[in-house]
Amino acid sequence: xxxxxxxxxxxxxxxxxxxxxxxxxxxxxxxxxxxxxxxxxxxxxxxxxxxxxxxxxxxxxxxxxxxxxxxxxxxxxxxxxxxxxxxxxxxxxxxxxxxxxxxxxxxxxxxxxxxxxxxxxxxxxxxxxxxxxxxxxxxxxxxxxxxxxxxxxxxxxxxxxxxxxxxxxxxxxxxxxxxxxxxxxxxxxxxxxxxxxxxxxxxxxxxxxxxxxxxxxxxxxxxxxxxxxxxxxxxxxxxxxxxxxxxxxxxxxxxxxxxxxxxxxxxxxxxxxxxxxxxxxxxxxxxxxxxxxxxxxxxxxxxxxxxxxxxxxxxxxxxxxxxxxxxxxxxxxxxxxxxxxxxxxxxxxxxxxxxxxxxxxxxxxxxxxxxxxxxxxxxxxxxxxxxxxxxxxxxxxxxx
Amino acid sequence: xxxxxxxxxxxxxxxxxxxxxxxxxxxxxxxxxxxxxxxxxxxxxxxxxxxxxxxxxxxxxxxxxxxxxxxxxxxxxxxxxxxxxxxxxxxxxxxxxxxxxxxxxxxxxxxxxxxxxxxxxxxxxxxxxxxxxxxxxxxxxxxxxxxxxxxxxxxxxxxxxxxxxxxxxxxxxxxxxxxxxxxxxxxxxxxxxxxxxxxxxxxxxxxxxxxxxxxxxxxxxxxxxxxxxxxxxxxxxxxxxxxxxxxxxxxxxxxxxxxxxxxxxxxx
Numbered sequence: 094x095x096x097x098x099x100x101x102x103x104x105x106x107x108x109x110x111x112x113x114x115x116x117x118x119x120x121x122x123x124x125x126x127x128x129x130x131x132x133x134x135x136x137x138x139x140x141x142x143x144x145x146x147x148x149x150x151x152x153x154x155x156x157x158x159x160x161x162x163x164x165x166x167x168x169x170x171x172x173x174x175x176x177x178x179x180x181x182x183x184x185x186x187x188x189x190x191x192x193x194x195x196x197x198x199x200x201x202x203x204x205x206x207x208x209x210x211x212x213x214x215x216x217x218x219x220x221x222x223x224x225x226x227x228x229x230x231x232x233x234x235x236x237x238x239x240x241x242x243x244x245x246x247x248x249x250x251x252x253x254x255x256x257x258x259x260x261x262x263x264x265x266x267x268x269x270x271x272x273x274x275x276x277x278x279x280x281x282x283x284x285x286x287x288x289x290x291x292x293x294x295x296x297x298x299x300x301x302x303x304x305x306x307x308x309x310x311x312x313x314x315x316x317x318x319x320x321x322x323x324x325x326x327x328x329x330x331x332x333x334x335x336x337x338x339x340x341x342x343x344x345x346x347x348x349x350x351x352x353x354x355x356x357x358x359x360x361x362x363x364x365x366x367x368x369x370x371x372x373x374x375x376x377x378x379x380x381x382x383x384x385x386x387x388x389x390x391x392x393x394x395x396x397x398x399x400x401x402x403x404x405x406x407x408x409x410x411x412x413x414x415x416x417x418x419x420x421x422x423x424x425x426x427x428x429x430x431x432x433x434x435x436x437x438x439x440x441x442x443x444x445x446x447x448x449x450x451x452x453x454x455x456x457x458x459x460x461x462x463x464x465x466x467x468x469x470x471x472x473x474x475x476x477x478x479x480x481x482x483x484x485x486x487x488x489x490x491x492x493x
Numbered sequence: 494x495x496x497x498x499x500x501x502x503x504x505x506x507x508x509x510x511x512x513x514x515x516x517x518x519x520x521x522x523x524x525x526x527x528x529x530x531x532x533x534x535x536x537x538x539x540x541x542x543x544x545x546x547x548x549x550x551x552x553x554x555x556x557x558x559x560x561x562x563x564x565x566x567x568x569x570x571x572x573x574x575x576x577x578x579x580x581x582x583x584x585x586x587x588x589x590x591x592x593x594x595x596x597x598x599x600x601x602x603x604x605x606x607x608x609x610x611x612x613x614x615x616x617x618x619x620x621x622x623x624x625x626x627x628x629x630x631x632x633x634x635x636x637x638x639x640x641x642x643x644x645x646x647x648x649x650x651x652x653x654x655x656x657x658x659x660x661x662x663x664x665x666x667x668x669x670x671x672x673x674x675x676x677x678x679x680x681x682x683x684x685x686x687x688x689x690x691x692x693x694x695x696x697x698x699x700x701x702x703x704x705x706x707x708x709x710x711x712x713x714x715x716x717x718x719x720x721x722x723x724x725x726x727x728x729x730x731x732x733x734x735x736x737x738x739x740x741x742x743x744x745x746x747x748x749x750x751x752x753x754x755x756x757x758x759x760x761x
Contacts, residue, residue: 104627114596114623118648118673120655260558266549273551278674280650327681377623378549390570391601393548394497 098344100414101217105294105381108417113293115380116266119273128297129200131218134302139195147306150224151181153188154306157314162440170324170464172457174309174474175339183442184447184476185307185335186217190286192303199282202281202388204228206285208272210237210265210331211449212244212312213476214288219253225228228466229253232271234264237401239323244480256481265331265405269379289332290409293380297409304338311471318468325460328473329452331367331403331424333412335475340421350422353412354456356398357425367396370416370423383410399484400448401493402476429456432488435478447476448484496589496617497642497665500539501700501721503580510758511666511722512537512713513702514729514751515593517544518577519569521705521733524742526703529580529747534588534750537755540702542724545574545594552622554677556727559734571598571607575614582615590620591644591665596628599632608635618642618665626662633662646670653696654746660697669693669703681706687719710750714757723758724749 095413100107112122147153157178160172177185188206197205207229209215215231222229231248238245248255261267269292276285280478282366290297290304308326315323326343328336330353343349358366366372369384376385377391386394386406398404415421426434431448434455439445447452453472461470478485486493494502494558504511514533518526530541541670546564550557571594578590592611597609599621611619619636621629626645634645642665647656649672659667669689671681693701703716713723729747736743 107499110630114628115625116622116648116670117625117646117651117655118552118670121623121648121652123649212656226715260555260562261548270549270551274554274675278678305572335632374601376600379551380623382600385597387597387601389573391547392565393597435594 100411101294103140105298107410107414110376110382110413111297112382114377114382115293116277118277118280119293122276122323125200128357129196130299132294133196133199134478139199141433143192143195147188147436148193150201151187152179153306154310155179157311157318157443159318159389160442163438164461166441167458167461168275169461169466170468170470171322171466173471174460174471175307175471177307177473177475178444178446178450179333181393182217184213184217184218184477185304185338186214186288187220188220188306188338189288189300189303189334190214190217193284193286194225197227198225200284202282202284205286206230206231206232206272206275206283207286207288208265208268209288210404211400212237212241212248212480213402215253215255216244216247218286219248219251222253223251225254230275231255232258232268232275234258234262234268236263236292237265240484241401241480257444264396265401266347266393289334290411291332291379291381291383291407295410297353297381300334301337301341301411304334307335307340307473308340308342311339315471316330318407321469322346322349323471324464324468325352326349327352327453327457327470328353328459329403329449329475330370330408330412331355331356331405337409337411339471339473346431346474348352351415351420352456352460353421353423354451354452355423355425356400356403356452357427358397360427361425365397367398367403367405368425368427369406370412375413375482378407383407383413400452402447402449403452409481424456426455426457434458444474445478446474450483495640495642495665497540500589502667504539504565510717511539511542511702512751512755512758513722513724514538514543515542515544515724515726517546517557517564518574519546519564519567520560520730521568521737523565523569523573523577526684527580527745530637531585532744532748533751534585534749538751540589540591540722542591542593543574543578545571545598547595547598552675554675554727556677556730556734560730565590571602573706575610575616577579578616589617591620593620594614594622596621596624604635605631608639608641611641616641618644620644620646620668622646626658629662637664641703644668645661647693649685649735652691653674656693656696660699663699666700666702667697668724669701669720671703674705675703679706680713683715686716690719694722710753710757717758723754725754
């Protein structure tokens, strides 16, 4: 693909994917949001404020770290880590919440809501809401509340109200349902900060644009440090915001391979996974058309992953498009493989990755040895593993 | 003329308003639904909205969410909902049936496959909650080619332009969601609804059914005076939920509520 990439179209379509599939009450607020987003996207004052926040509050640019020891150990391509784990609040999620919060402020909204899986987006949202003095309610599946209690406590410290969602599978998708129900009830004063590149238009494009800072920095850092573009990018994909953030600025660079890593859970063959691009089918959920985990009747199936942040039956519509066009390749990594990736990075480089990011580490362990020594891989290290200590300890039978 | 158009024309001639119950197909059990539909017709309802259970009912409050969950426990699906409608149709050729649900089960069947199946089941209207007119062109054409009315929602925050859009693309009736929120939420504000209805009527000639927040006979009567039809859902399903161990009693209570609404609506 060498031609100019211009997705999505004016109606938020990425080919057959994306769009605006919501109940009528949400159409006016979505149109209002889209108008504000289009207006401020190119507004120098807005961009200056966003850039200043990203630099002084988030701590950008994040380093592009050359993992020399790990590269040598794997014996193939040279591995660079885009250190989104070093951002304020510990993941890439803050790039987007800072941006959307500035929009909310300009739109005069006084109340912020969000959904969260692992709690990283919830923490990043509670953080920006605290800073702007806005009321904040975070919806989180009851299962995730239990397995990510540290992040629940962080959100509460930041002044957010955390609502444990008891419906359905009690995970991220149900949190999204509940946030949509809140939004439809409180449309007048409420801004819904969606944390991933899903939801109705303009969210997939808007969240991508706020996350694209990852790829823009990585590109110029790679050119500066290695003197050339990378050969491959690797990122984990749940909804897919960290992956699209890294991929997007490279889409027109045909020589750069893009690998999105989905969660294979217990294994694709077991059906207990969260890998719609690998084993799902197109459908409509949460405002957009994309690949979904659904049965023959179109009912959404329960998903599984050791990482709460990847435990979602859908995926951003742009990833569906990149898959169909062949521009990106979507692979999968099981829970057990992800744990190997987690330990490898921790022991080789002294960096404890989030379980989500560990999927990208694990795939790199397969990919790098197959590549030549002069080639370069950039992995998005999307978050740090502190939040996963309880899950890890439990998995390994250790009492903390 | 479609069954829905004929029904609303007949009602207009006699100065009556449509009573439109919503129930979830297969709640609490698949065997419960067809007898309940016939009993509701006997109690004087005009159109039946048959809810298609969905795993992720984003626009519904807790009552209808739980109804979906109960139905799904019995492996209810869009196909089985169509089978229920076809079964009902064997002995009632007059009462219009509107399927109400979410888009993904329809996507799974493909739009054309669904339109054909709905036509075979003699369905009269389809209301897809998460399918706004912007995305609805293809499916609407397929439905209307089979004389099935695509029914759209309007909300308190819908503009003149939106109303005109629904008027252009929809048929049968328009479902006015009387409050910002999910099904079964709060109480509707009659003055607000009356004001909005003036705006809607100025922009469409389609009949207007009003729902969300209709809980008792008095509200039904007040709302009937404003619109062309009254939709009641969560209040009925609450009766099912309160009598899960006694489905007969659930049906009796539903019929009692609908009968009182019918009486109140006809005594304007």
